[in-house]
Amino acid sequence: MAEEVKKIMFTVRKPPHGSIYVYEGLEVKLIMAAYDADISVVFMDDGVFAVKRGQDTKELGIKGFEATYGALVDYEIQKVFVDRHSMESRGMTEDDLVIIGEDEDTEEPIRPQVVDAQEIAAMMAEQHNILSF
Template sequence: MPETKKFLYVNRKAPYGTIYALEALEVVLIGAAFEQDVSLAFLDDGVYQITKGQDTKDVGMKNFSPTYKALGDYDVNKIYVEQESLDARGLTLDDLLPLTWEDEDDDWAKKDSIKVISAAEMAKIMEQSDVVFSF
């Protein structure tokens, strides 16, 4: 068994104005096949990616926000959201998609994947990562 590395995907862009958010999500899903220790960080405009109620049918784009709810199935269950970024945008945890994962070792209990943390805590997580992917 090769040594697992700590992967961190940093999401800082709003979802539809650029391709970054969708690309990041695809890379995360593909990367999940390699069974590493994966964390996702949402800060700055990246917090807009996981807001509830997105409905793209009038703009003719694919709404990929439901896909974030599948991350738990891919064993991606450490999702860090920066408090300061939410505050600057008038958002709270209630505005975000309820992202959960099922703990196989705990009779498939549903557990929250999202942790809202401060910028200082986010800095620590970034510092402690072996590999950082920025989007």
Template structure:
């Protein structure tokens, strides 16, 4: 990777409903994917709920965005991570996570990668910018 390519990490710490942070963050990620940047996304704290599949937002009167997460890989956003402790503290497992795309060769579904806090810290230290949502 060239030194002039910016590394941008999005951190998602807020629950997906009750504020616009997660939805607006998703929109920004898709827009940023059009630029020549190395994008990564880390879901932690209540942000892990944004990755929970099968959310029904009908009674909230808002549009769900699970399907949009399902095309992140199509937008070349394949560095999607979830904090292991945050997920476990909320009773979630890898099976609960949404699919973020499909492997081009095998057509197997791709889910976010579960990592621990040490790995997140190392990744953060390598970023040019960190954008919280």
């Protein structure tokens, strides 16, 4: 008998550079998306910097991974959220967010969805498991 598809949420709370957590965490998301699970990703706290457009890692001497976020929809990771308070308190707006793919029908760019803390809390309450990076 087929089991119900489990909801698994990733939270990204650390800045994208300065440690490897966010980058290796992205690798986990891409792998997990290939499995039969209902994946969602929430960027909050300093994690919102991970989905800021125009990161230049050349001077850091690392490859950077901003471009990979552009393929999230292709990896069938569509449920991507950004905490509004974290974003705004860091001087960012929705226009600063990376594009994570494009709509199949309209070819419109898709950006992470900006949501309030209450919405995130409601989504968290529905999860089978939550992994933080």
